Amino acid sequence: MNVADYQARIATAFDNYLDGGHQGHGSLVSDDIAGGKLYEAFVLAHVAGRLTADGYRLVLSVGSEVLLKGAAGPINPAYPYLKMFDGAKHVANVWTDVEFTALSCQRTGIKPSRPGHFHELDILVCDAEARRRPTPDQIWVGIECKHRKYGKSMLREILGVRRELSLLHSPLRSRLRSWPAMLVPAHPPSCLLVYSSSPKVTDYDGPGQTFGIQFHHLALV
Amino acid sequence: MPLSQDDYLSLLHLVRRRVAESNLLRYEESAVMSALEAAQPSQQLLAYLDRLTQLAAAASGEQRERIISSLRESISTRDGEEISAIQIELTDAQAAIYGTRVIGLPDDPGLRSLANDLAAIRDDLAREIEPPTPQRNPRAR
Numbered sequence: 001m002n003v004a005d006y007q008a009r010i011a012t013a014f015d016n017y018l019d020g021g022h023q024g025h026g027s028l029v030s031d032d033i034a035g036g037k038l039y040e041a042f043v044l045a046h047v048a049g050r051l052t053a054d055g056y057r058l059v060l061s062v063g064s065e066v067l068l069k070g071a072a073g074p075i076n077p078a079y080p081y082l083k084m085f086d087g088a089k090h091v092a093n094v095w096t097d098v099e100f101t102a103l104s105c106q107r108t109g110i111k112p113s114r115p116g117h118f119h120e121l122d123i124l125v126c127d128a129e130a131r132r133r134p135t136p137d138q139i140w141v142g143i144e145c146k147h148r149k150y151g152k153s154m155l156r157e158i159l160g161v162r163r164e165l166s167l168l169h170s171p172l173r174s175r176l177r178s179w180p181a182m183l184v185p186a187h188p189p190s191c192l193l194v195y196s197s198s199p200k201v202t203d204y205d206g207p208g209q210t211f212g213i214q215f216h217h218l219a220l221v
Numbered sequence: 222m223p224l225s226q227d228d229y230l231s232l233l234h235l236v237r238r239r240v241a242e243s244n245l246l247r248y249e250e251s252a253v254m255s256a257l258e259a260a261q262p263s264q265q266l267l268a269y270l271d272r273l274t275q276l277a278a279a280a281s282g283e284q285r286e287r288i289i290s291s292l293r294e295s296i297s298t299r300d301g302e303e304i305s306a307i308q309i310e311l312t313d314a315q316a317a318i319y320g321t322r323v324i325g326l327p328d329d330p331g332l333r334s335l336a337n338d339l340a341a342i343r344d345d346l347a348r349e350i351e352p353p354t355p356q357r358n359p360r361a362r
Contacts, residue, residue, distance in 0.1 A: 001345065003228040007235055013338035014239040017331055035251075038279050038326055041288045041307045048295035058295055064302040066292060067323070070311040079310070082296060149254045197275075200258065220275060220284060 037068045039147030040122050042220050043195045044096060047123060047143065048082070050179045051094075057085040058094065069097035072120035074132045084125065092140055092175075095124045100142070101133045102164040119164055136165050139190040140175040146194065147220065150201040158194055162211050165190050185212045224349055230262040232346075233269055236339075240273065248276040263350045270343035274336050281333035285326045 044066070048058055060066070060080055067080045075081075075098050082094035097120065105117040112118045118133050123143035130138040142165060144158055169187035176182070180191045193214045194201060205215040233256070240249055255272035256265040278284055285307060292304045308323050316322045 001349070002222065003224055003232065006224075006232055006342065006346065009338075009342050010232065010235055010239060013335055013342065014243050016338070017335040018243055035276060035279055037307075037309050038284060038288070041292070041326075042284070045288050045291035045295065048292060052295040058297070060296055060298045060304065062299070064298045064300075064305040066296075066304060066307045068307065068309050070309055070315050148251065149258065198258075220279065 036145075036147050039195075039197060039220055040068055040096065040145045041066065043143065043145045043218065044094075044123055046195070046218060047094070047125075047141075051084065051125075054177045054179050055086070056091075056177075059083045059085065061093075067096075072097040072099050074099055075130065075134070077131075083128070090128045092125050093128055093130070095126070097122060098124050099133045100124065100126075100139060100165070101135045103136045103166065104164060106135050119161055121161065136190065137188040139165060139188070141180060141191045141193065143193045143195065146196040146198065146201070148196075148198065150194075150196045150198040150204065152204070154194075155204040155207065158192070158213055159207060159211065162186070162192055162213055165192060166212075168211060180214055181212075185210070224263075226262045229266045229346075233262060233266045236266075236269065236273070245277075248273055251276060263346075267343060267347055267350065270339055270346070274340045274343060277332050277336035277339070281336055282326065283333050283336070 052058060059082065061077070061083055062080050065080065069079075075095060081096075083090055084092040084094055099112075099118040099120045101112045101118055102116070105112050110117070112133050121142040122145040123141075124134065124139060125141040126134040127138040127140075142161065144161070146154060166184075166186035166188050169185060169189075171183035171185050172187055172189035174181055174184050174189050174191055176191065180193055183189075184191055186192075191214070192212060193216060194208075195216050195218045197218065197220050199217050199219075201215045201217050205213075207213070208215050237249065237253075240246065240252075252269045252272040256269040259265045259268045289304055289307060292307075296304055298304065306325060308325055310323050311319060311321070
């Protein structure tokens with residue numbers, strides 16, 4: 001096939017799109033939100049698959065619709081979330097778009113009220129008893145999802161999150177059976193993961209090996 | 222005759238122009254960012270088409286259906302129903318603009334068709350750039 005053939009195919013593809021009257025998808029939701037939320041749901045499905053493969057059972061708390069939030073906030077049990085069971089015991093919950101209490105705030109003993117007192121993660125697995133903004137000792141796994149080119153500012157951001165989740169420590173047993181890690185160099189021993197659709201994400205895994213952050217390239221397919 | 226790097230660059234420019242003309246500029250920045258990760262025009266074109274296809278397919282709803290299907294495999298519901306949808310709860314500011322509190326992810330068959338067409342073009346270009354390794358003839362000396 002020569003360049004003219006490809007030019008014709010490209011033109012036809014776009015002509016067909018325009019001929020169909022598709023001047024954009026006409027959705028109310030912006031593509032930034034849609035793409036990011038779709039990737040978050042994709043990672044959630046991946047995480048759910050890993051947890052159930054390890055023997056946990058996941059049950060949606062209410063209804064049959066998975067709800068993602070346009071912005072993070074404190075835990076609100078009135079909204080759908082995933083209950084995580086180990087056998088018959090309800091051990092943890094999986095939340096999306098919730099804030100956790102920063103370690104620095106917890107250590108001062110004050111209630112999180114100012115923006116620097118708490119941070120958000122896209123997916124959070126924490127104690128079943130956790131309410132409002134879980135404290136670092138209640139967190140099993142925190143996950144950040146990036147559906148964009150991964151860069152150094154994002155590395156700095158996740159290093160800050162790690163700092164506000166736990167202190168560097170000799171490896172401690174995580175709260176999970178095996179996935180994502182049995183040992184974590186952190187106290188409290190929460191697992192922290194970054195998923196990105198950008199292959200560049202794995203270029204930044206050096207600091208993660210020291211501080212207990214996993215960087216995964218997971219293409220949206 | 223194999224395509225030259227100038228040919229790949231001209232195709233990249235053509236796709237970008239058609240993206241703009243088709244009112245799909247919302248995908249342009251992200252696709253260009255992906256292309257910039259590659260050094261050669263041929264790889265830039267593939268990266269651009271990859272990202273464009275991905276975004277168009279995401280918007281079309283195809284991936285949403287796959288994700289829902291995947292969620293169904295791992296998550297049960299209290300009343301035994303299957304997971305039926307993924308919804309987004311908007312912030313107060315977003316809700317004020319959109320006039321609704323909860324929305325679903327978008328779906329558009331036309332966009333899905335465009336994504337499929339571009340993916341096919343991308344696959345053919347990839348074969349031009351990286352032709353399959355020829356099988357060694359065991360009788361050759």
